[in-house]
Amino acid sequence: MRKARIIFMMTLAAGLFFSCGKENPNFKDFNPAGEGTVFTGVTKTDRTVTQETRRVFILVSAGYNSLYDYLREDIDDMTKGYLPERTRNSDVVLVISRLTEKYKDYTTPASPVLIRLTREEGEETLMDTVKVWSGDTPVSSASFMREALEFVRDTYPAAGYGMVFSSHGTGWLPAKYYSNPSNFDPEEGSSIWYAGKRGVSFGFPEIPEYPAVKSLGQDEGTPYSEIEIQDLAGAIPMHMDYIILDACLMGCIEVAYELRNVCDVLGFSQTEILADGLDYKTLVSRLLEESVPNVKGVCEDYFNFYSSRTGSAQSATISLINCKALDNLASVCATLFAKYQTKLQNMSPDAVQRYYRAGRHYFYDLKDILLHCSMTADETAALEEALDACIVYKAATPRFINDFDIRVYSGFSMYLPSACKRADYLNNYYRTSISWNARTGLVP
Secondary structure, eight states: OOOOSSOOOSSTGGGGGOOOOOOOOOGGGOOTTOOEEEEEOOOOOOOOOOTTTOEEEEEEEEESSTTHHHHHHHHHHHTTSOOOOOOTTOOEEEEEEEEOSSTTOOSSOOOOEEEEEEEETTTEEEEEEEEEOOTTOOSSSHHHHHHHHHHHHHHSOOSEEEEEEESOOOTTOOTTTTTOGGGTOHHHHHTTOOTTOOOEETTEEOOTTSOOOOOEEEEOSSSOEEEOHHHHHHHOOSOEEEEEEESTTOOBHHHHHHHTTTEEEEEEOSSOOOTTOSOHHHHHIIIIISSSOOHHHHHHHHHHHHHTSOGGGOOOEEEEEEGGGHHHHHHHHHHHHHHTHHHHHHOOGGGSOBOOOTTOOOOEEHHHHHHTTTOOHHHHHHHHHHHHHHEEEEEEOSEETTTEEOOOOOSOEEOOGGGGTTOHHHHHHHHHHOHHHHHHOSOO
């Protein structure tokens, strides 16, 4: 399995994170007439599905970027696990995908496609193309996401919907900021580059000692597109039972608060995500076979894989959030932010638990930020109670790669204003565009 959200350069150390290559589905073979590419897999089902109970699972695979081969392999892995048979009332497994034909080839047109995966008699996996969009349509845009998801909702009515979004990820940041902050905040951006290192290529840094990490989604070529988290929230036309973000750095309170009204539970990582990402071989079984979608099981599968490894490969964070409890957490934080505003603006970032690498200092632990404000015992208890109500599951390895220890882990990252005093553009964006800030006043 090579589900890379971080792509390491081909060095000896990088070998820890990659397995051997394998054949992948050729997306040029998919066509709107409904003929599929056949794979051999396994099947079983313990759940009875009716018109009243059927579910739709959607994988959004935004791979028109440097992740194309790994996202192909995610889909390949899905074909090796449980898939529903095609009957009138069956559950539905869909993939919305746009991938390049080969690595960093952004000149060859690549059309976004909607594919349905089913397990047919004789344990064959059929991948049917349901819809094809024009070749210059980016997946990582609000207009496309709304159109595609409205089509899914209208074509496949169901009792419940859930989504996994797999691509590059840069948390709550505005589109294109992560790749080159100096374009927006010249003083802030210049402070994070490493002297003598290679610069930006295709929108995200490629520095030999660091991963080419991955706003949410990335479509290269023309037009270039990233989708900001508030635009994604506004583009989802139906309520989701769950959303899982298989992308780097998405485990922010800012992201959770934007999505709180569109899904019941939200799974994400505060740090970057190493090569294998989610377990796509067991993913569909976890979400469709059991009596209710076992999103916690998906998160546990992810963490258990990494916690069982050794050395630098033992690196992961994951949390599952009860979105209904986020408003109470916001109320508690609003009171604390107002009281401790001066400390928040002058806090030493080096003292606070971080989740970033390569100098991208926009992601710190929410609880640890407030612990450094010297709260009273009652305030600390109120914060912990509000956090506990939000967290369905959380887990973190003791260390992330070789860059930092994880000593405090609340299940949320958050912006720390004192870390970016020279970032006028970023602070104004946070002040005017982030719902968490509108509710809590972190950046006044």
